[in-house]
Amino acid sequence: MAQYIIRRILASIPVLFGILIVTFVIARVIPGDPCKAILGEKATPEVCERFIKDKGLDKPIHEQLFIYIGEILQGDFGNSIRMNVPVTRLLIERLPTTVELSLAALLVSVLIGIPLGVISAVKHNSWIDVLTMVWANIGVSMPVFWLGLMLIYFFSLVLKDTPFWLPPSGRVSPGIPDDPFFEVWGWVIPESGFWAGVLVFFSRMNILNALLTSNWELLRDATEHLILPALALGTIPMALIARMSRSAMLDVLGQDYIRTARAKGLGRLGVIVKHAFSNALLPIVTVIGLSLGSLLGGAVLTETVFGLSGLGRTLFEAITARDYGIVQSFTVVIAIMYVIINLIVDISYGYLDPRIRLD
Amino acid sequence: MTNQTATIATLDAEQISIQSVSLWQITWRRLFRRKSALVGMFILGVLIFIALTAEFLAPYGYDEVLIGKEDVVAREKPCIHLLGCSPEKPQHLAGIDGNVRDQFSRLLYGARLSLLVGFSTVTFAIIIGTILGAVAGYVGGWWDNIIMRFMDVLLAFPSLLLAIAIVTVLGPGLINALIAIGIVSIPSYARVMRASVLSVREMDYISATRALGGSNFQILFKRILPNALTPLIVQGTLGIASAILDAAALSFLGLGAQPPTPEWGSMLGAERNQVFTAPHLVFYPGFMIMLTVLSFNLIGDGLRDALDPRLAHVS
Numbered sequence: 226m227a228q229y230i231i232r233r234i235l236a237s238i239p240v241l242f243g244i245l246i247v248t249f250v251i252a253r254v255i256p257g258d259p260c261k262a263i264l265g266e267k268a269t270p271e272v273c274e275r276f277i278k279d280k281g282l283d284k285p286i287h288e289q290l291f292i293y294i295g296e297i298l299q300g301d302f303g304n305s306i307r308m309n310v311p312v313t314r315l316l317i318e319r320l321p322t323t324v325e326l327s328l329a330a331l332l333v334s335v336l337i338g339i340p341l342g343v344i345s346a347v348k349h350n351s352w353i354d355v356l357t358m359v360w361a362n363i364g365v366s367m368p369v370f371w372l373g374l375m376l377i378y379f380f381s382l383v384l385k386d387t388p389f390w391l392p393p394s395g396r397v398s399p400g401i402p403d404d405p406f407f408e409v410w411g412w413v414i415p416e417s418g419f420w421a422g423v424l425v426f427f428s429r430m431n432i433l434n435a436l437l438t439s440n441w442e443l444l445r446d447a448t449e450h451l452i453l454p455a456l457a458l459g460t461i462p463m464a465l466i467a468r469m470s471r472s473a474m475l476d477v478l479g480q481d482y483i484r485t486a487r488a489k490g491l492g493r494l495g496v497i498v499k500h501a502f503s504n505a506l507l508p509i510v511t512v513i514g515l516s517l518g519s520l521l522g523g524a525v526l527t528e529t530v531f532g533l534s535g536l537g538r539t540l541f542e543a544i545t546a547r548d549y550g551i552v553q554s555f556t557v558v559i560a561i562m563y564v565i566i567n568l569i570v571d572i573s574y575g576y577l578d579p580r581i582r583l584d
Numbered sequence: 585m586t587n588q589t590a591t592i593a594t595l596d597a598e599q600i601s602i603q604s605v606s607l608w609q610i611t612w613r614r615l616f617r618r619k620s621a622l623v624g625m626f627i628l629g630v631l632i633f634i635a636l637t638a639e640f641l642a643p644y645g646y647d648e649v650l651i652g653k654e655d656v657v658a659r660e661k662p663c664i665h666l667l668g669c670s671p672e673k674p675q676h677l678a679g680i681d682g683n684v685r686d687q688f689s690r691l692l693y694g695a696r697l698s699l700l701v702g703f704s705t706v707t708f709a710i711i712i713g714t715i716l717g718a719v720a721g722y723v724g725g726w727w728d729n730i731i732m733r734f735m736d737v738l739l740a741f742p743s744l745l746l747a748i749a750i751v752t753v754l755g756p757g758l759i760n761a762l763i764a765i766g767i768v769s770i771p772s773y774a775r776v777m778r779a780s781v782l783s784v785r786e787m788d789y790i791s792a793t794r795a796l797g798g799s800n801f802q803i804l805f806k807r808i809l810p811n812a813l814t815p816l817i818v819q820g821t822l823g824i825a826s827a828i829l830d831a832a833a834l835s836f837l838g839l840g841a842q843p844p845t846p847e848w849g850s851m852l853g854a855e856r857n858q859v860f861t862a863p864h865l866v867f868y869p870g871f872m873i874m875l876t877v878l879s880f881n882l883i884g885d886g887l888r889d890a891l892d893p894r895l896a897h898v899s
Contacts, residue, residue, distance in 0.1 A: 243737030366878035371870025522742030
């Protein structure tokens with residue numbers, strides 16, 4: 226198993242380098258003068274010259290690439306040219322929004338998708354099955370941004386003045402205390418550095434922070450704000466997972482060993498869960514891994530619709546503003562997350578199906 | 585002897601062509617038996633009809649501003665005579681948009697654009713992807729490594745993000761959005777094609793073609809490509825669905841079709857802040873996108889099942 230994991234990790238290194246090069250190239254070929262874009266159209270040539278020199282944009286392109294890769298390997302993502310703050314700080318501030326949103330969406334999709342799929346396979350051709358499949362087909366066809374807006378319309382306007390009202394945008398309501406857990410616990414942490422970053426990162430995940438500090442007001446408020454975006458982002462993966470769970474279960478349920486297990490006198494539920502589901506897991510895990518990737522892409526749209534300043538929206542704004550620093554590093558971070566997710570999926574294959582390890 | 589081989593080869597070729605005809609017939613028959621695929625084909629048929637006849641069906645032009653022509657205001661609710669709207673008022677089935685245009689007409693013209701987007705991007709991606717995959721699989725060695733690793737890198741980005749980045753490089757606009765989405769979808773076709781090439785490259789009939797003096801081109805496109813057609817068609821149909829979704833998303837973000845082009849995504853994006861005051865301007869364009877995507881998904885799923893040899897006994 227260890228050998229298999231090492232082989233998978235080694236195989237993803239060239240892809241990571243490819244990603245670095247592609248993001249670098251994309252950021253450099255974005256048309257337009259970065260100086261004029263950042264300092265404004267009225268910037269004089271002298272000012273521009275100094276600016277270009279300061280940012281190292283006058284060096285030959287391959288030299289810039291090596292400097293860039295070297296810096297990334299050291300964990301230094303440079304500065305946001307436009308906002309003039311270290312990109313790492315922006316990452317620490319904004320990544321938690323996206324991670325929290327993606328995890329919530331994943332939770333929604335797995336917790337609803339798998340049971341729906343399994344039930345419709347077990348009750349094949351029943352009305353539950355038909356309804357689930359109709360829903361799944363519609364679910365994968367909906368544009369995320371449209372679904373988000375429709376949810377906002379329904380839950381924030383139609384259900385106004387009912388207990389089911391949900392807030393249309395933002396992460397927390399103004400005025401709700403959200404002191405980070407390390408301050409509540411009385412920890413004194415350094416201004417900067419790796420561990421300070423990690424602590425700030427986790428404290429920015431509102432729900433986790435609320436749980437750690439027993440801040441029930443924040444927990445309720447943050448959850449209320451998270452439900453609609455998570456539903457919007459989670460619906461497509463939910464539909465995909467439901468479909469895949471159903472077809473994988475149908476495949477397995479038709480096998481001889483399932484009949485044998487039933488013939489031995491094992492209970493129906495036990496056979497479904499222990500014998501069938503554990504063997505249907507492989508394709509389901511594949512779909513979950515694939516949808517995690519699409520979650521990261523869909524986050525741009527969801528964050529735009531729900532006014533959340535996470536990774537996706539920041540990246541989108543940076544691209545339109547030609548902020549090289551952010552574009553390069555955020556894209557790299559997203560792509561690396563994507564590669565890591567795929568790596569985890571691959572490794573879990575090895576656990577779920579021992580035959581794969583030998584390939 | 586040579587003659588004999590030649591006869592056998594022609595016979596083979598004939599048999600193959602006979603078989604392939606019947607395969608398509610079987611596929612059609614199976615496809616028509618699936619209710620969901622039928623629904624998909626019906627929706628797509630209606631959309632194609634709308635796209636072809638938008639000029640005749642639409643009561644107004646897609647960029648016709650109604651100020652001064654009719655007594656309507658911006659973002660007015662739909663007025664449908666059958667549903668009790670006063671018959672003296674002009675009928676606007678999907679309401680008036682923010683620029684005082686008839687939204688129903690714009691929605692009809694939008695069908696044309698969406699279908700065009702879907703078909704053109706996927707055609708582009710299939711052509712490039714097939715060539716790359718064929719070269720990678722057939723030539724092998726370094727070429728294979730370079731091409732497929734590059735495809736891996738493209739696949740390592742969430743497709744929408746990569747498309748956004750490419751559009752930013754090329755500049756916003758519908759054509760550039762199409763190119764971006766096309767590029768992003770190349771890897772999946774390259775993979776399918778490469779897998780098919782690898783699976784049949786060493787087969788006897790390929791060696792036979794080579795022995796008979798067939799060129800590489802002939803072997804690739806006449807002997808190998810037909811094997812890859814089935815997965816390519818399925819992938820392509822489902823690919824159209826996701827291409828339409830991605831294009832709508834790009835337009836929604838303001839990177840795709842520019843006003844006054846009646847593109848559903850950009851219509852939705854332009855009015856997204858009016859969801860509380862004029863929900864009809866958000867609902868209808870999105871609903872049309874969903875219908876279009878749904879039709880391709882249903883047909884794609886139907887095709888996959890109909891072309892799956894494991895389900896052969898069903899017919």
